[in-house]
Amino acid sequence: MESSRTTAPYKILLFYKYVDIADPDTLADSLRTLAKELNLTGRILIATEGINGTVEGDVESTKIFAQRLLENPLFSDVCVKLSEGTGDAFPKLSVKVRNEIVGTRYPQEDAYPQMRTAPRITAEELRDWFERGEEFEIVDMRNDYEFASGHFKGSIDPGMQASRDLPEKLPLLEPLKKKKVLTVCTGGIRCEKMSAYLLNNGFEDVYQLEDGIHGYMQKYPGKDFVGALYTFDKRKTMHFGDGEENGQKIEREIVGTCYLCGDKTEEYVNCGNDYCHRHFLACLNCQTGERTFCSELCMETSSALPQ
Numbered sequence: 001m002e003s004s005r006t007t008a009p010y011k012i013l014l015f016y017k018y019v020d021i022a023d024p025d026t027l028a029d030s031l032r033t034l035a036k037e038l039n040l041t042g043r044i045l046i047a048t049e050g051i052n053g054t055v056e057g058d059v060e061s062t063k064i065f066a067q068r069l070l071e072n073p074l075f076s077d078v079c080v081k082l083s084e085g086t087g088d089a090f091p092k093l094s095v096k097v098r099n100e101i102v103g104t105r106y107p108q109e110d111a112y113p114q115m116r117t118a119p120r121i122t123a124e125e126l127r128d129w130f131e132r133g134e135e136f137e138i139v140d141m142r143n144d145y146e147f148a149s150g151h152f153k154g155s156i157d158p159g160m161q162a163s164r165d166l167p168e169k170l171p172l173l174e175p176l177k178k179k180k181v182l183t184v185c186t187g188g189i190r191c192e193k194m195s196a197y198l199l200n201n202g203f204e205d206v207y208q209l210e211d212g213i214h215g216y217m218q219k220y221p222g223k224d225f226v227g228a229l230y231t232f233d234k235r236k237t238m239h240f241g242d243g244e245e246n247g248q249k250i251e252r253e254i255v256g257t258c259y260l261c262g263d264k265t266e267e268y269v270n271c272g273n274d275y276c277h278r279h280f281l282a283c284l285n286c287q288t289g290e291r292t293f294c295s296e297l298c299m300e301t302s303s304a305l306p307q
Ligand SMILES: [Zn+2]
Pocket: 258, 259, 260, 261, 262, 263, 282, 283, 284, 285, 286
């Protein structure tokens, strides 16, 4: 008898690569056709600088999609990450050609990972750094609302609302210029450019975490990372079960706090004021009616607006 936990009928695939793509439109057309045939949902972004995708489908279809992707010589070394799906993580399929595969708007001379990016360390190496008491600082390259529900113990949140905010946050990170710095993000893609950006702006000793926080949590559930990992799909957050240390179960800690009352929560909402739309943590007690507002001002100005 197999338990239902291990036989979830849906899988989510995550993959990305910075690589020069001569004809993004043709590639987008062929991947869209394939994904439609396989009934996949999710998002794939393609640019001349690379590919970035998250798709969900049944076990067999996601397997076929991954195989076909890896058959393309451009992507033969792409690491496709798997996680359990829900069957409705994404509302639809969207395959788009964009200027960038992560919206950073950094000038190319500041961040062109094909030319220069920080050396990668594996989850095992990071675990080793922790155990040896290595001196380093972790800079979390995710947005501040992602950091809010979970992060590596002692890591630094530069306070970005979006990846394009890094240049304006640089002065805050100035004291780290001569220190050993490790950048982290969900799956590794944002660090490719953001660690490059740091290197090209005078940071001397920068590393990036290969496969990101997701990869680390899969290998070391319940260790060094507190809270839950934010995801950009319907799941909102994911965790990897409780950890274990010397045969003792370590219960997962909730570190997210309600933006409105300060209670512990991992529930996200968007501000009900359409001109704000801030994404924030709000506990169930503070979620009111159809719309929850991030501030009194947002509540008042929202009701004053023509409906
Ligand atoms: Zn609350």
